[in-house]
Amino acid sequence: xxxxxxRVALLAGVGVDLGTALARVFAAEGANLVLAxxxxxxxxxxxxxxxGMGRKCVWQCTDITDxxxxxSLVARAESELGGxxxxxxxxxxxxxxxxxxxxxxxxxxTAMDVNFLGxxxxxxxxxPALRRREAARIIMVSTIxxxxxxxxxxxxxxxxxxxxxxxxxxxxxxxxxGIRVNAVIPGWIWGPTxxxxxxxxGEAEGLTLDEMRIRYEQQTALHYLPEAxxxxxxxxxxxxxLSNPVTGHLLDANAGQWM
Numbered sequence: 034x035x036x037x038x039x040r041v042a043l044l045a046g047v048g049v050d051l052g053t054a055l056a057r058v059f060a061a062e063g064a065n066l067v068l069a070x071x072x073x074x075x076x077x078x079x080x081x082x083x084x085g086m087g088r089k090c091v092w093q094c095t096d097i098t099d100x101x102x103x104x105s106l107v108a109r110a111e112s113e114l115g116g117x118x119x120x121x122x123x124x125x126x127x128x129x130x131x132x133x134x135x136x137x138x139x140x141x142x143t144a145m146d147v148n149f150l151g152x153x154x155x156x157x158x159x160x161p162a163l164r165r166r167e168a169a170r171i172i173m174v175s176t177i178x179x180x181x182x183x184x185x186x187x188x189x190x191x192x193x194x195x196x197x198x199x200x201x202x203x204x205x206x207x208x209x210x211g212i213r214v215n216a217v218i219p220g221w222i223w224g225p226t227x228x229x230x231x232x233x234x235g236e237a238e239g240l241t242l243d244e245m246r247i248r249y250e251q252q253t254a255l256h257y258l259p260e261a262x263x264x265x266x267x268x269x270x271x272x273x274x275l276s277n278p279v280t281g282h283l284l285d286a287n288a289g290q291w292m
Contacts, residue, residue, distance in 0.1 A: 035061065035062035035063030035064075036062045036063070036269055036270075036272075036273040036274070036275065037059060037062040037063045037064035037119070037269065037272060037273060038062070038063030038064075039063060039064075039065065040063070040064045040065070040118040040119055040272070041064065041065050041066075041067065041110055041114045041115065041116055041117050041118050041119070042059050042064045042065070042066055042067070042118065042119035042120075042121065042272065043066075043067040043069065043106065043107065043110055043117055043119065043120050043121070043155075043159060044056055044059065044066060044067070044068055044069065044121045044123060045069045045070075045095070045097055045120070045121065045122050045123060045124045045152075045155050046069065046070060046097075046122070046123035046124030046125060046174075047068045047069065047070045047075070047076060047079060047123070048070055048071075048072060048075055049075070049224070049225055049226060050222055050224040050225060050226050050227075050261045051123060051174065051219070051222055051224075051261045051264055051265065052070065052123050053075075053079060053261070054260075054261035054262045054264070054265040055121060055123060055265045055268060056068060056079055056082075056083055057082070057083075057086075057262070057265070058262055058265035058266055058268075058269055059119075059121075059265070059268075059269065059272070060083045060086045060088040060090075061086065062269050062273070063088075064088065064119070064272075065088050065089040065090065065114050066080075066083055066088060066089070066090045066091070067090075067091045067092070067093075067106060067109065067110045067114065067117070068080055068083075068090065068091070068092040068093075069092070069093060069094075069095035069097065069106055069124070069155075070092075070094065070095070070124075071094060071095075071096070072094075073094050076092045076093075076094065077092065079092075080092040089113075089114055091109050091110065091113050091114060093105070093106050093109065097122075097124050097147065097151035097152070097154055097155045098146050098147060098150065098151045098154060099154070100154050100157070100158065103154050103155045103157075103158035103159075104158045106158070107158045107159050107161075107162050110162065111162055116162060116165060116166055117159060117162040117163055117166065117169070118163070118166045118169050118170065119169065119170045119171075119172070119272045120155065120156060120159045120163065120169075120170070120171045120172070121172045121174065121268060121272070122151075122152040122155055122156065122171070122172070122173050122174060122196075123174040124147060124148075124151055124152070124155075125147065125148055125174075126143055126144055126146075126147035126148055126189075126192075127189050128140065128143075128144075128188070128189075130185045130186060130189075131185050132184065132185055132187075133187055136187070136188075140188050141187065141188045141191070143188070144188035144189055144191070144192040145188075145191070145192045145195070147192075148189070148192035148193055148196065149192045149193075149195045149196050149199075152173060152196055153199065156171060156203070159171070160207070160212075163207075163210075163212050164210050164212070167211060168211050168212075168213070168274070168277065169210075169211065169212045169213075170212070170213050170214075170215075170271065170272050171203065171207070171212060171213070171214045171215075172214075172215055172216065172217060172268050172271050172272060173196050173197075173200050173214075173215070173216040173217070174216070174217055174219070174268070175193045175196055175197055175200075175216045175217065175218045175219075175283065176189070176190075176193045176218065176219065177218060177219065177220040177221075177285070177287050177290060177291050178190045178193060179193040179194040179196075179197050179218065180218060180285070180291045181290070181291045196216065197216060197218075197283055200214055200215065200216045200281065200283065201214075201281045201283075204280040204281030205281065208280060213271070213276065213277075213279060213280040214280055214281065215271045215276070215279060215280060215281070215282045215283070215284060216282070216283045216284065217264065217267050217268050217271065217284050217286055218283055218284065218285045218286065218287065219259070219264045219286050219287055220253070220258075220259075220285075220286075220287025220288065220290040220291065221249055221258045221259075221287070221290070222258070222259060222260065222261050222264055223246070223258040223259065223260050223261075224260060224261050227258070228242060231245040231246065231249070232245070246258065252290055253287065253288035253289050253290040254288065254289025254290075254292070255288040255289050256288075257288055258288065259286065259287070259288055263286070264286050267284060267286040271284065
C-alpha cells in the first residue's frame, strides 16, 4: 500500500521536470490526481500515463491567476474524485531576469501574480474542500533563490520569498482545521531545465555541460544535484501521515547547497 493510497491530490503546474515527477511519484504512492497546467498537450499526455498506472485522473488547462478557473478545478475534484486531500502549488513564472535599475516592473508584477498570488488564488479555492477532509495538506514549491540571493533574479526571488512567508501564516490560520501547510525548497534540479541553463552559462565561459555540473555539484554538501523524482518524494513525505506533526515548515531539499 502506498503512502498516499486513495488520497486525492491537486497538482498545480505539471509541466516539465518537477511537475511531471510530482504526478508520477504521487500516483505511484497511490494518489488519484487532479492536474492543472497551461499546456494541453503536456497535461493530456501525462494524464494518460497516470491512468495507465491504474490511478484516476482529472485534468484541466488552468490559469491559476483566474479564481473561477481554480474553483472549477476544485469542484471537479469533489464531483469526480470524491473530495480533495492535498494541494501542491508548483506553478511558476521564472522569467524577468535583470537588475532592478533597468527592469520593466511589469515583469515583477507578473512574477508576483503567478508565483505568489496565483498560488494563493488556488489555495483559497481549495480551502473549503480541504476543510471537509481529515488531515489535509497544502504544499508550496519554493526555491533556493529565496534563501541564497543573487543579483538579477529579483522577480522570481521576491515572489517565492513571499510564498515562504505566507506558508507560515497559512499554517497558523488553517491549523485548527487540521490542515498542514508546508513548503519544499529545492536547489538545482538535474533535468532539462537546469541542463539548458547551465549549458547556456557554460558556453559563455567556454565550459561543457559536464564541467558546469561538476562546478555546481561541488557547491553542495553531498556533491550531487538531485533529480526531480527525489524532490517529488520529499513532497510525498509532506503529503503523507509520516509528516503529521509538521506544519509551517520550509523543508530544504538541495543536497546541502544551503543550510
